Amino acid sequence: MMILVTGASTGLGLATAETLARAGHQVVLHARRPDRITDASVRDRMHALVFGDLSDDAETRDVARRAAEFGRFDAVIHNAGVIDGPVTAVNVIAPYILMATLPAPQRSIVLSSGMHLSGSADLERAFAGRGDYSTSKLLVTALAMAVADRTTTLSHAVDPGWVPTRMGGRGAPDDLEEGHRTQDWLATADASEIRPVTGGYWHHRQTRKPHPATVDPAFQAALIERLANLTGLALPA
Template sequence: MALVLVTGASTGLGLATATALAADGHDVVLHARNAGRLEDPSVLDRMYGVVYGDLSLPEETVEVGRQADVIGRFDAVVHNAGVMRGGDVLAVNTVAPFVLTATMTPPERAIFLSSGMHFSGSPQRLEPDFAAPGRTSYADSKLFVTALALALARRWPQTVSHAVDPGWVPTRMGGPSAPESLEDGRTTQVWLATAEEDSIDPRTGGYWYHEAVRAPHAATSDPRFQDAVVDVLEARTGFALPR
C-alpha cells in the first residue's frame, strides 16, 4: 500500500488517477484548488486525505506542500495539475511542481505530467518565458517540466522521477472528441507510482507514453538545459532543490 498525493485531482485526469489508485487499495491524498472545485464531494469518502490550495500562487503552493507534509512522507507524488492557456500556464504547469518538489519532504517517487505537445516547445524560450510568464505557451511549459523531471532523476538518485505523456484524453482541456480514454491516460502514472521498482525500466529518468518509454525532446535530456531550467526556477521562486 502506497501513500500518494495527486495534484489537480478534483476532476478529469487527476480525479481518474486518484480514484484508480484508491480502488487499488492505496492511501490517496487528493489536491484541489478549493472545496468548490469538487464536482462530486463524495469522492473524498474514498480518499485518505485532501489538501487545498491554488497552485498558480506561490504562497498557496507552499501551503499545499505544508499540508501534505503534515500527513506524512509520500511514497509518490503525481504532479498532475495543469492548465492549457491563459496567464497561469507557467505557474501551474512548471513552477508549482518545482515549488512542491523543493519544499516538501522528498517522496520516494515523483511523477510529472508532460504532454506530446512538449515537442513543439522551444528551449530558446526559457529566459523570455520567465521574463514574461503570462505569455508562456502550453508547449513550452511542458518542455520545461519534462526537463525538470529528468533533472531530478539525475540530481536525486534516491528518488524515482519520471515524466508521463498521458495522451489526448477527454477532459476539460482535451475536449469531448479526444480519441483516447481516461483509463488510457491514467494507467502509466498509476503504474509508475505503485509498481515494484524492479519492474520499471529505466528505474528513473524515463519519458513514458502508455507504459512504454519514448525519447523526449532532445533538449530535455541535455544536462545543460536541465540545469538552466532548475537555475531559472530557483531564481524565480527563491527556493533551491536540496542537494
Template sequence: MALVLVTGASTGLGLATAAELADRGHDVVVHARASVRVDGLDILDRMRGVVLGDLADPEETVRVAEQANAFGRFDAVVHNAGTMNDPHTMPVNVLAPYLLTASMPLPGRAVFLSSAMHLSGRPDLDPVLSGRGGSYSDSKLLITAFALALAARHPGTRSHAVDPGWVPTRMGGSSATGDLVEGHRTQVWLATAPEKDIEPRSGGYWHHRAVRRPHPAARDAEFQQHLLQALHTRTGLALPDADAAG
C-alpha cells in the same frame, strides 16, 4: 501500501488516477484548487485527505505543500495539475511542481504530466524568469526537463514524465481521440509498481507504459542545470539535498 499525493484531482485524469490508486488500497491525498471543486465527490470517503490551494499562486502553492507535509513523507507524488490558460500556464505547469518539490521532503517517486506537444516546445527560460509568455508546449518541455533533471540529480527519488495522450477531459475537450482509461494508468503504475518492473527505474518519458524519446533539450544536462537555476532564482527556493529522499 503507498501514501500518494495527486494534484489537480477534482476532475479528469487526476480524479481517475486518485480513484484507481484508492481502489488498489493505497492511501491517497487529493489536491483541488478550492473546496467547492471536491464537495460532493463520491470518492472522498476513500481518500486519506484533501489539500486545497490555487497552484497559479506561488504563496498558495507553498501552503498546499505545508498541508501535504502534515501527512508525512509521500511515497509518490503525481503532479497532474495543468492548464492551457495562457496567464497561468507557466505558474501551474512548471513553477507549481517545482515549488511543491522544493517545499516538501523528496518523495520516493515523482510523476510529472507532460504532453506530446512538448516536442514542439522551445527551450526558452525567459518565461520562467520573467513570468511572461511561454506556450503550453513550452511549459510541457520545461516540466519534462525538470522531471529528468530531478531523476539525474536525486537518485533517491524515481522521477518520470508521462504523456497521457489527448484525452477527453475538460482541458482536452470532447473531440479528443485518446483513451481516458489508458491516459491515467501509466501514472498509477509508475507511482506504485515494483521497481523491478519499471525500466528505466528513473528518468523515463512514457506514453501508455512505453518509453518514448523526449525533446533533446529535456535530456541535455546543461539545459537542465540552467532550468534548475532559473527556477531557484524565480522562486527563491532550492531543491532539498540529494540525500533527503534516502
C-alpha cells in the same frame, strides 16, 4: 502507499486518485478549492484533501506545508495543469515548489504532453509573460529528468495522450482509462518492473524519446537555476 495527486478534482487527476484509492492506497487529493469536489463521496474515498490555487506562489507553498503534515509520500503525481492562462506558474513553477518543499518522495511523476516536442528551449522566452503550453510541458519534462539525475527520487514524465477531459475536450481521440494507467503503474509498481527505473519519458507504458533539451545537463542546470532564483528554493540533493 501514501500518494499525493495534484489537480485531482476532475479528469485524469480524479481518475488517477480514484483508481489508486480503490487499489488500497492512501490518497491525498489536491484540488484548487473545496467546491471543485462536486461528488461528496469522493471525500470519503480519499485519505485526505488539500486545497490551494497552484497559480499562486503563496497558496502553492501552503499546499506543500499542509501536504507535508502527512510525512514523506511514497509517490507524488504532479497532475495539475492548465492549457492557457498562467501555464508557467501552474505547469512548471508549482511542481518545482512542491518538489523543493515536500520531504523528498520515493517517486515523482509529472504530466507532460506530446506537445512538449514543439516547445521552446529558450528560457528567456519561456519565462516571459505567462508562457505557452507546449513550452511549459518541455520545461516540466526537463525538470523531471533533472530530478532523476540529481536526486534519489525515482522521477518520470508521462504523456497521457489527448484524452476526453475538460482540458482535452469531448472529442479527444484517446482513451481516458489508458491516459492514467501509466502514472498509476509508475507510482505503485515494484521498481524492478520499471525500466528505466528513473528518468523515463512514457506514453502508454512505453518509453519514448523526449525533446533533446530535456535530457541536456546544461539546459537542466539553467532551468533549475532559473527556478531556484524565482522561488528562493533549492531542490533537495
